[in-house]
Amino acid sequence: MLNTKQIVVIVIVVVMIGALLAQPIKGLVDKQEQNTTAAADESSSMYTLKSVSELAKQGINTAIAEEISALEGQVEKAEGEEKVSLLQSLASKWEDLAKPIPQGFIYKEMAEVTPKLDYWVKSGDAFREGYTNQQDTALASALNKLAIESYQKAVDIDANNLAAKTGLGASLVTGSNNPMAGIALLREVVQADPKNLDANKTLGLFSMQSGQFDRAIDRFKTVIEIKADAESYFYLATAYEKIGQKSEAIAAYTKSKELAADPTLSQYIDRQIEELSK
Structure with missing residues (x-):
């Protein structure tokens, strides 16, 4: 079921899609790139595990926040595999709270201590989840850049890893000056795995943004x-x-309304159906 934030984002996308369709993906991303790349480069160094952790602790249960702070203190004193183990415990805490941004920094630190493919992919996934629907544009740009870096590290370890290629492809399209390279990666993924959920969904969204609705329909049917x-x-x-x-x-x-079972989305869909029925 979609949460309220996701519903709002979907509605906004539909409202904005007419404007998006007037531009190809390359143009869309280039325009974004002009406005955000410099900001991302400057701001990415501003964000650290400590800074995003303090921000994420706001609004959570005080006792849980204190547990996390205590665990962070242990991490600072640890080294090697002990540190990696403590970082994993810390990542699990944030996962339970559905806070992906600290997880991204944690898995990145784990990968820097022990360079494993899995850590880099998890870092990229968390950063990507963190920048998706992020309203703070500076933070979103920084997280997008960090996602690209993490996924690229994963691809460097295993160029055939589909999860890493999918994440890198999606992140390149949304946050680089070479979006076509990202689309090419995603197409490689679906060629190797035609039923890859993430790659098909991402390509479907990009097809919509570029006005290729027939292709979008095929992707979303898959x-x-x-x-x-x-x-x-x-x-x-x-x-x-x-x-x-x-x-x-x-x-x-109608099927979307049935599956969502959410009053906000249902009302929007009812209006769309009413218009289409005229």
């Missing part, structure tokens, strides 16, 4: 075959709507 969810049906419905296939759009919107 995604739904793998794992049907409200968000994927919502994007499928939007793609159908954009090419004038009203009955298919209504059917997909």
Whole structure:
């Protein structure tokens, strides 16, 4: 089920998509790059595990925050594998709290102590989750840059790792001046694994942004075959709507509403269906 934040983001995407379609992906990312790359380079060094941890502790249970602080104190005194073990415990604490940003820095530190593919991928995944839907643009740009760096480290270890290639591809499209390289990586992933959920979903979104709705429909149909969810049906419905296939759009919107079971999204979908039914 989508949470309220995800619903709001989806609605905003649909409202904005008309403007997005006037530009190819390359143009979109280049424009973003001009505004955010310099900020990301300057701000990424501003963010550390300590700074993001203190920010993440705001609003959580005081006792849990104190447990995390105590564990952080142990990490500072530890070395080698003992430090990695303590960092893993710390990452698990943040995972339980659904706070990905500190996890990104933790797995990055673990990978720097013990350079393992898994640590770099987990670091990239956490940074990517952290910058997705992030409203602080400076933080989002910094996290995107860190995600690219972590995934690139993973790919350097194993160039055939599909999780690393998918994450790197998606991060390059959203936060680099070479988005086509990212798309090429994602296409390599689906060529090797046609049912790769993450790569298909990401390519589907990029197809929508570039106005390639037929391709987006194919991608989201594949995604739904793998794992049907409200968000994927919502994007499928939007793609159908954009090419004038009203009955298919209504059917997909209806399925999205059923799976989401959320009043906010339901109200929006009801309005879309009403318009399509005229």
